[in-house]
Amino acid sequence: MVSCRAASNTPTAAGDTQEPGVQRIAIVGATGAVGQEMIALLRQRHPAIEDVRLLASARSAGRTIAGVHGPATVQALTAEALRGVDIALFSAGAGVSREFAPLARDAGAIVIDNSSAFRMDPAVPLVVPEINPDALAAHRGIIANPNCSTIILVMALAPLRKLGRIERVVVSTYQAVSGAGARALAELDEQTRAVIAGATPQPGVFGEPCAFNVFSHDAAIDDAGENVEERKLRDESRKIFADPKLRIVATCLRVPVRRAHTESVAIEFDRAIDVDAARAALGASPGIRIVDDRAANRFPTPLAAADQDDVLVGRLRSDPSLADGRGLLLLCAGDQLRKGAALNAIQIAELLSERRES
Numbered sequence: 001m002v003s004c005r006a007a008s009n010t011p012t013a014a015g016d017t018q019e020p021g022v023q024r025i026a027i028v029g030a031t032g033a034v035g036q037e038m039i040a041l042l043r044q045r046h047p048a049i050e051d052v053r054l055l056a057s058a059r060s061a062g063r064t065i066a067g068v069h070g071p072a073t074v075q076a077l078t079a080e081a082l083r084g085v086d087i088a089l090f091s092a093g094a095g096v097s098r099e100f101a102p103l104a105r106d107a108g109a110i111v112i113d114n115s116s117a118f119r120m121d122p123a124v125p126l127v128v129p130e131i132n133p134d135a136l137a138a139h140r141g142i143i144a145n146p147n148c149s150t151i152i153l154v155m156a157l158a159p160l161r162k163l164g165r166i167e168r169v170v171v172s173t174y175q176a177v178s179g180a181g182a183r184a185l186a187e188l189d190e191q192t193r194a195v196i197a198g199a200t201p202q203p204g205v206f207g208e209p210c211a212f213n214v215f216s217h218d219a220a221i222d223d224a225g226e227n228v229e230e231r232k233l234r235d236e237s238r239k240i241f242a243d244p245k246l247r248i249v250a251t252c253l254r255v256p257v258r259r260a261h262t263e264s265v266a267i268e269f270d271r272a273i274d275v276d277a278a279r280a281a282l283g284a285s286p287g288i289r290i291v292d293d294r295a296a297n298r299f300p301t302p303l304a305a306a307d308q309d310d311v312l313v314g315r316l317r318s319d320p321s322l323a324d325g326r327g328l329l330l331l332c333a334g335d336q337l338r339k340g341a342a343l344n345a346i347q348i349a350e351l352l353s354e355r356r357e358s
């Protein structure tokens, strides 16, 4: 993509000439929840890129969907469809990425992958542009986008690391159903209507009914009782911060929210932390918006975070259960389809383009 001046909600002026650097983009998984968000963000931030290929499974080939420049036809993902692409944005699941990302890379594209396929590969950078942009320099054609809950968490933790060493993090997530894809979102809508009409809907995408319910995250559970989402939060946070000893534990839940994940975070530092200093550090950090109005009892919510670029942070307070003021509690909420997936991937592409131009 493109020059990455657009680091906010500000759209690039329509009618720009073709942007330098990136001419051709492929969106793999264009019909999915993340793919749709990528299309919307490219339309907003980079309308001058003319060649945006919309790729999905053979099931969707020939379908017309809203593209970056109006109605566009979806193509089946094949090695051929990836030829001549500068940037390939993958969001079609880990299996598809494992098979096709190396083909895209070998054909000359830089792959930015939203799946879990390469995140923990030591040879693949795992990047949040506001936090570890320098990790990009080591890429060999594939760059991993972190898990959505991880991105939202590390965005809130990163500015606080300047105040003291973070010794331990305990996080509970309240995750939107669209984190499980477009079908899950449709299921929430259908089940909500059905319950209101007096029916008892059967679970489909999830093992539990998702309307009017809260349940343990649908990711697989290991023998120790930890699910894969909880493991991703830990392992990916350690990799992004290059802090393999960080003590971090998560409990991940689904809630009947359409989009944006909320996280309750307890942080233990190696020293006393002043709450006002924490609020100031967070407020000065790009990509964070403080929502912390005690008088009005207004704090981050998924409704307020939905469709926003920023991660909302608030409910900041000292943890009285820890001695010497070493504990800080906070709530954060971020749109997992946007900063948790599509926006972060596009920001990575923008950063690559900026570096190529400078």
Ligand SMILES: NC(=O)c1ccc[n+]([C@@H]2O[C@H](COP(=O)([O-])OP(=O)(O)OC[C@H]3O[C@@H](n4cnc5c(N)ncnc54)[C@H](OP(=O)(O)O)[C@@H]3O)[C@@H](O)[C@H]2O)c1
Pocket: 028, 029, 030, 031, 032, 033, 034, 035, 055, 056, 057, 058, 059, 060, 061, 077, 090, 091, 092, 093, 094, 096, 114, 115, 116, 147, 148, 178, 179, 180, 181, 182, 183, 336, 337, 340, 341
């Ligand atoms: N949803 C989120 O909040 C979120 C956040 C961060 C990361 N992610 C990751 O992003 C990826 C996509 O998630 P999603 O939520 O967008 O899922 P989704 O809504 O279920 O969409 C999946 C997309 O992948 C395509 N696809 C499936 N099988 C394919 C195949 N064999 N070949 C080519 N395309 C294929 C689908 O095409 P068809 O329509 O043709 O089936 C669809 O476009 C996953 O790896 C997910 O873990 C998701």
